[in-house]
Amino acid sequence: MTTYDCDVLVVGGGIVGLSTAYALTREAPGTRVTVLEKENGPARHQTGRNSGVIHSGIYYKPGSLKARFAVRGAAEMVEFCARHGIPHEVTGKLIVATERAELPRLHALVQRGRENGIPVRELGPPQIAAYEPEVRGLAAIHVGTTGVCDYGAVAARLAELSGAEVRYGAEVVHIDRRPSLGVAVRLADGTVLRARALVNCAGLHCDRVARLAGDDPGVRIVPFRGEYYELARPGLVKGLVYPVPDPAFPFLGVHLTRGVDGTVHVGPNAVPAAAREGYDWRTVRPRELAGTLAWPGSWRIARRHWRYGAGELHRSWSKRAFTDAVRRLLPSVREADLRPAPAGVRAQAVLRDGTLVDDFLIRSAPRTIHVLNAPSPAATASLPIGREVARRALAALPRP
Template sequence: MGRKVAYDCDVLVIGGGIVGLSTAYAITRAAPGTRVTVLEKEPGPARHQTGRNSGVIHSGIYYRPGSLKARFAVRGAAEMVKFCAEYGIAHAVTGKLIVATEREELPRLHALVQRGRENGIPVRELGASQIAEYEPEVRGLAAIHVATTGVCDFVGVARQLAEASGAHIRYTAEVTHIDRRPDLGVAVRTQDGTIIRARVLVNCAGLHCDRIARLAGDDPKMRIVPFRGEYYTLARPALVNGLVYPVPDPAFPFLGVHLTRGIDGSVHIGPNAVPALAREGYDWRTVRPRELAETLTWPGSWRIARRHWRYGAGEVHRSASKHAFTKAVRRLLPAATPDDLIPSTAGVRAQAVLRDGTLLDDFLIQESPRTVHVLNAPSPAATASLPIGREVAARALKSMTTT
């Protein structure tokens, strides 16, 4: 006869960002009465990727049709607007321009039009003279207008998810040890020595998700390689009406330096993408030798460097030189000057990288007995957090009933 275990909760979620909190919210909605605990190492929710991005509700136009990103972003954008309206969270559906400034970008711009239509997203093609209808100070050869893009307060969304979920949320609760036994469940020890026992563990640890997977005894076959995105605030916000993006380079899962008018009326410019020297390395001064060593000893990191060193050198140059960053901005906004750029808060992207140097471009969710790991959930994870949460919740509930 099997050993009886006194569980402290049914599902234990590690990570109090928007994906972890959305998962807790989805579990309690799908299975009322399920006991959910969320562990977050910070003193409050959404302190890292969720709270350090441009606040954009993405339309889903960039993502490969049929991918999790495309499906979840298109669905999630509409759901996020509805959620914000229901709970009185600041948001606005502004639409955005994607602008080609060089002739070689025109084929990629046209490909985005087709991709948008395949994903069911309304897209309007614009000639050079029509750009001024939306953004009088922006210049380009052609553009597309995506009406379903917007902005919101993702930190406010995370707080509301935490409240509405009914989950027990423990802050300043960093996980240091995990003991998983398929016949008994999962026991987690936090830094203060507390032990919590659960039937199922859900790993939504973001920048630390691969480390948590290894603590649980799983090999995620990837590593998080952190990339810092640096932002400026535009001193003359009247130069920009809404959201303006360059045509992205398909070789990279980054969207390039863009202009974002936030819900508070300020305009953020950025981000670039430079290697971070710590998983929470929000400036060049923050170095954590152990985390840096993990990045440098991962074979995929060196393969990225060999393939893309020119691109990376340009990003580092823009990080070190405000004039170089301004030059990138002026491709879209010629009126911008170095004096218009005021340093702002940086963010770090938790980029999953395979051993062969592949930058994973889609959400990655893996399952093991009694565990569900969310191993790659960069942008547009905040936009898509409600459908992602339901997907992860469904897997967690299935694991709870089959083990």
């Protein structure tokens, strides 16, 4: 008879993995859950390296997982932070059109927001100035349900509340899955753990973990670094200010975000990273880079979007060009006002044909659930995502 160390092993100690552990122990009290995180603490990558925005869900296709989970998750995240004393604020945000060509896209966002049940107010230049005196634009919309919080603190609290055993410094190097018996995982230190089911929430490494389990994820994680600056004159910005996004890309453009600590982040600039944890140009991991370059989808992205990518690269190498991009929204900003801030890396799933996976992607396999695409707004939506993944994981457990 097989002896199990736990019922469910969760690989990944970011906010999605910890939310899944939290949901598992609430949906099925008594379920034994172990979380494996290769770093020495929670939320060291995507969760802890973003601008901390609680997204409203206005950008996402009605009926998609992103739309449903972000709208629901935003309200739940605010309530969770309030209940547990985690710094947060519902600030609202402006999405500003600075050119006439952007006005049709802005009006489309108004319609999409209303379809998603999000309160949206249309503004002209005088109303923009009333919210943000230093911001200039032809028109804008105000989204009242957007806010900010400390996602690192949320992840740490979820770890405490879950009742799960959370093992840090626990890197998974081998997975042996036998549908009739369960899953055995070997860690880098040689420890072997056995469970009835496994949940893959490994973020930047989720496709690799899927392959370790013997599954073809059908996607490759292509890392994009988000480069930020901090505003030396934070008084120039009162809240959150975004440009009108290009619907062809999953990135929202260079925006202005006042965080819970009062600092204002400017960015991100989105450029390809030479490592999955490549937080600067100096970090190159040849094996990971080779894997990205070997994926046909990477080259198809490059051919399809080279003009957009060239602009992002130019702003990465030229602070002056980055400042010019910011001036579209904030004309009074100067190059000296921008101080380098820590970067993040987006784990973007890409199909073989070069399609950027637009929605959250969760796949089931025998005894295993893989979360294969969960970039922004996954932190916002983490509580409903966790419940969905937990539901699938519990269904994967063998019946007694």
